[in-house]
Amino acid sequence: MSISSAGIVKKRLFEFACNKNDMMILESGKKFGPITIAYETYGKLNQNKDNTILIQHTLTMDSHAAGIYENGGGSGWWDGLIGPDKAFDTEKYFIVCSNIFGGCSGSTGPSSIDPEKGHPYGTDFPFFSFSDVVKIQRVLIRSMGISKIFSVVGGSMGGMLALQWATDFPDEIGSVIPIASAWKQSPMQIALSEISRQSIINDLKWKGGDYYKSGKPDNGLALARMIGHITYMSDASMEKKFARNLKNGKFNFSFDADFEVENYLHYRGKAFVDRFDANSYLYISKALNYFDVSGDSLTNGLSGKDISFLVISFESDWLYPARQSEEMVRYMISKNIDVSYCKIESTYGHDAFLLEINEESKLIKNFLERVRNE
Amino acid sequence: MNKEYNSKKDYRLIIDLVENGSSILDLGCGSGELMKSLSEGKNTDCTGIDRNPEMVSNCIIKKLKVFNLDFNKCLDNFNDNSYDYVIIYNSLQESRFPEKVITESLRIGKKLIVGFPNFGFLSARIQLFFRGKAPVTSSLPDEWYNTRNLRFLTINDFIKYCRKNKIKILHGSFYPDKIYTKLRPNLFSEYVVFVLRM
Numbered sequence: 275m276s277i278s279s280a281g282i283v284k285k286r287l288f289e290f291a292c293n294k295n296d297m298m299i300l301e302s303g304k305k306f307g308p309i310t311i312a313y314e315t316y317g318k319l320n321q322n323k324d325n326t327i328l329i330q331h332t333l334t335m336d337s338h339a340a341g342i343y344e345n346g347g348g349s350g351w352w353d354g355l356i357g358p359d360k361a362f363d364t365e366k367y368f369i370v371c372s373n374i375f376g377g378c379s380g381s382t383g384p385s386s387i388d389p390e391k392g393h394p395y396g397t398d399f400p401f402f403s404f405s406d407v408v409k410i411q412r413v414l415i416r417s418m419g420i421s422k423i424f425s426v427v428g429g430s431m432g433g434m435l436a437l438q439w440a441t442d443f444p445d446e447i448g449s450v451i452p453i454a455s456a457w458k459q460s461p462m463q464i465a466l467s468e469i470s471r472q473s474i475i476n477d478l479k480w481k482g483g484d485y486y487k488s489g490k491p492d493n494g495l496a497l498a499r500m501i502g503h504i505t506y507m508s509d510a511s512m513e514k515k516f517a518r519n520l521k522n523g524k525f526n527f528s529f530d531a532d533f534e535v536e537n538y539l540h541y542r543g544k545a546f547v548d549r550f551d552a553n554s555y556l557y558i559s560k561a562l563n564y565f566d567v568s569g570d571s572l573t574n575g576l577s578g579k580d581i582s583f584l585v586i587s588f589e590s591d592w593l594y595p596a597r598q599s600e601e602m603v604r605y606m607i608s609k610n611i612d613v614s615y616c617k618i619e620s621t622y623g624h625d626a627f628l629l630e631i632n633e634e635s636k637l638i639k640n641f642l643e644r645v646r647n648e
Numbered sequence: 649m650n651k652e653y654n655s656k657k658d659y660r661l662i663i664d665l666v667e668n669g670s671s672i673l674d675l676g677c678g679s680g681e682l683m684k685s686l687s688e689g690k691n692t693d694c695t696g697i698d699r700n701p702e703m704v705s706n707c708i709i710k711k712l713k714v715f716n717l718d719f720n721k722c723l724d725n726f727n728d729n730s731y732d733y734v735i736i737y738n739s740l741q742e743s744r745f746p747e748k749v750i751t752e753s754l755r756i757g758k759k760l761i762v763g764f765p766n767f768g769f770l771s772a773r774i775q776l777f778f779r780g781k782a783p784v785t786s787s788l789p790d791e792w793y794n795t796r797n798l799r800f801l802t803i804n805d806f807i808k809y810c811r812k813n814k815i816k817i818l819h820g821s822f823y824p825d826k827i828y829t830k831l832r833p834n835l836f837s838e839y840v841v842f843v844l845r846m
Contacts (some may be wrong), residue, residue: 616716637709
């Protein structure tokens, strides 16, 4: 199968809440508008409008889940799973992926221009929760005439957004696939994300979030990304990828990067600052920390509903360990919810959900077919 | 689990015992062959539990519901009488906590179907008594060093256990299906399937 079998794709923009009286009321109580959401679609919406799969992205990704743009660039971040005959089969399903509210890849976020003031919102941007993100996505979905989504799917933070959908709109979705995810942010995850935020906030260039003219806090954001990347890998995957390999074949006897692994983290950090806004990182990671649909908040709305779950975790994922998925699955069992659960054996750590494409494909494809035929 | 023994033919022992359209929880479901046969033969609604991810993946490929969990540790999450049958087919002898698993299964299922190899089988006795070796039979196919079996029980052991715990034995199927196995099951049966109720 060729890379990018989803073909040429296009990023589209959806604008709403443009008038004072139809502004979005956020969980914090703040009213907000106008809102633009960037999104991409793959495949065709069928006549019954019941073949939609909503793909949720992670903290630092965007609406470009599959295919390539006309003017080139890389293929989408889940390209291996989306396309004709793939797990998310574009011949059968209508696939939607939107950049979340608060993001920086086309959707309204802190780096967007505040139309009233004529400059970026910065930290005037309202705090938001995943409930808000989902509520805003729903406006986009509804605008397409879709009243029921066949499946909501995502890895990592994307899995949490999928679970938020199940919590907030259980009547409007048929199935949920949370991958390498959790039903609440654990203290360890909160702690790690606080370090990432502090590294941005402590960059003198951050200036309380008002840096769009004076120069971005690249060092802080790069450091946040470096921390992130360590948590996405595993001891075994780092050993395999880097060992103790040296960048220049010998020690530098300086504080520059000696080892390949150091070099890799620096490279990842630098590449990230070119495509991501530091304030978006702060706001989204804050929303992540607020996320908790554990226990009855998730399951109360699900009882007696025709909704199926496929929960997938990975053996070596220590950022969102299998334990968290299992806790959720076991609770769902006690509430008689239709759930299947698989812990894939992988050494890739949290990144496995982007890399174990073959194994994920088998599970997702067959699960979706089962749900479709029921 | 021995694949050769676990052939579709032997699933008939179980399939014949199950009522049409019933709900089933299969503990140690492996790759889901039994659940598939049950769904096809008796239109049952099956859910499996297996701790091996590869097996679980095979179940999902077969469009079955499955939990990648250890049935020794997760049964307390299931509600009373939430399934028509709990099936423990060829996995009780591999359990670390068989007593707990049986008790929990009787709580979760309206009925419990248990199938296990009989350690009291004539050939096993001969091997142990006359040749002084750990028995290897078609239902106990592995050597001591590679068997997954942790428990070595006979039909009589199991019946005694049920009596002691006031578990009702509703039915027993003995394999092979011969007159002499019915007369002296503990001596002549290689394999047994019981249907139990609390």
